[in-house]
């Protein structure tokens with residue numbers, strides 16, 4: 496079978512996007528196995544995730560995302576912008592704002608059209624952050640974990656935990672360049688107090704409206720950017736009273752603007768989405 500795909504990226508967080516509304520792919524191969532295959536940077540296309548476009552009975556359209564290790568996370572902030580560009584530019588959805596069915600609930604992207612008539616940037620209503628440790632899930636005696644000690648190899652590391660539908664542990668550091676992303680990241684990701692594992696963000700505060708971020712993603716390793724991670728990090732920074740409600744976040748792959756709307760407690764994220772190339776894969 497020949498499978499059409501688009502290779503897309505949002506701030507260097509890159510994805511293989513496929514349209515399986517007719518479920519022809521799923522009848523042939525599991526999305527989990529396909530993700531392991533296509534995400535491989537040596538033997539596959541190379542990506543931080545596989546995104547699948549599906550029909551939804553309750554929403555305009557449905558989104559599923561798979562990590563390079565084959566696991567299925569609930570949401571992906573950079574991925575949803577690429578997805579919004581894909582469904583708009585391929586005329587699957589003919590609206591500028593639409594409701595997407597995800598494992599993290601309803602997500603609402605609003606696309607901005609560039610001079611070429613195609614989607615340029617996307618503003619996403621990421622919904623409300625989840626703070627209760629039992630819902631993240633993070634095993635803790637506290638209802639909410641703000642700079643709580645986590646014992647890693649005998650040393651205490653302070654984590655603030657937030658879910659944007661998927662789990663995040665935020666660690667504040669003095670220097671982003673020397674942050675122990677590839678050493679501490681995997682240990683926190685697989686720590687026994689995170690029963691569903693976690694994404695791990697390292698944040699360096701620059702001012703009350705600007706910060707640096709690096710991320711160790713669950714099921715993927717260090718990536719150039721993470722949209723749910725950036726959203727969770729703003730929430731964590733406000734919980735610690737380090738920033739105001741709107742921040743510019745510098746990631747390895749570029750900048751994101753994130754805002755926590757105090758009126759409805761929703762997080763809004765604005766950033767680019769880019770088509771890298773289209774291709775055909777034999778499966």
Ligand SMILES: N[C@@H](CCC[C@H](N)C(=O)O)C(=O)O
Nearest residue numbers: 568571572573661721722723
């Ligand atoms: N890159 C994403 C997050 C993708 C899912 C994550 N690895 C997880 O397992 O939760 C983003 O931009 O949010």
